[in-house]
Amino acid sequence: MSEGVWKCSGGGRLLNIVGVGICEGQITERASKLISRAEVVFGSRRALMLASKFISGEFVEIKKFEDETYREIEKLAEKRNVVVLSTGDPMVAGLGKRLKGNVEPGISSVQLALARLKEDLCSTVVIDAHARKAEDELELIERRNLLILADRGFDPSLLGKRRAALIEDICGNERISFGRAEELRISSDYSIVFVWK
The missing domain is CATH 3.30.950.10 (Tetrapyrrole methylase, C-terminal domain)
Known part of the structure; x- marks a missing residue:
């Protein structure tokens, strides 16, 4: 598996869970590239706001953080390049353990x-x-x-x-x-x- 690339089961596209930090200006260079290359970006209103200048594709606000939502995102990632934004770091009380994908760290609270x-x-x-x-x-x-x-x-x-x-x-x-x-x-x-x- 190449660095920064996680293939969805079934030979699909990409799913990256990307940390966007807590404050404006905390998105790493690597994270900004993953966000800008994504066809669809999911995140909370706050996460989308923090990453807005890097989003070039579609974006969707996640309103319900539950298993059904995560399954729908993973299914879409079988066909398209998807990024899910996580405030702070995805592996510090974030979305990193809820979705199957590559995790790109961020600065946590x-x-x-x-x-x-x-x-x-x-x-x-x-x-x-x-x-x-x-x-x-x-x-x-x-x-x-x-x-x-x-x-x-x-x-x-x-x-x-x-x-x-x-x-x-x-x-x-x-x-x-x-x-x-x-x-x-x-x-x-x-x-x-x-x-x-």
Whole structure:
């Protein structure tokens, strides 16, 4: 298999899942080429906006992120060159594991948050708590830094009195606050909670 090329089963065309970063200007040169060569580009409204200057073919906003939608995209990719855009990095709580195709990485909110806090990913545990409960994972990680991809439904008080930072709407109306985890109040569905060991 050539670099950057994933053939769909049945000898079809191409399917690439491409990370477009979180902020404007974070699309890599390689990702921009994959996007510009695509006959059809799928993505959320935000992902399509971030990649708009590179899209030369058709584009379709994904409104329902579910298995049936993914199957339809894979079927189309048997006949046409298709790119699916994923905000951030497709393999960090993104679309990379949901579709069968080549994954082109992007800059994730995890990377941006760690850069803002000057913390090393290798000493951090990352948990995706978007629209799910994460209590079981939280009990396992008292000796490591912890980064949680969170939404308004996540309750930081589960983390107790540990020193923490809350980053909301990274690259948008970005806000960073510090305090004890139990004191944090999440007001955005695009939030990251970082807890020091």
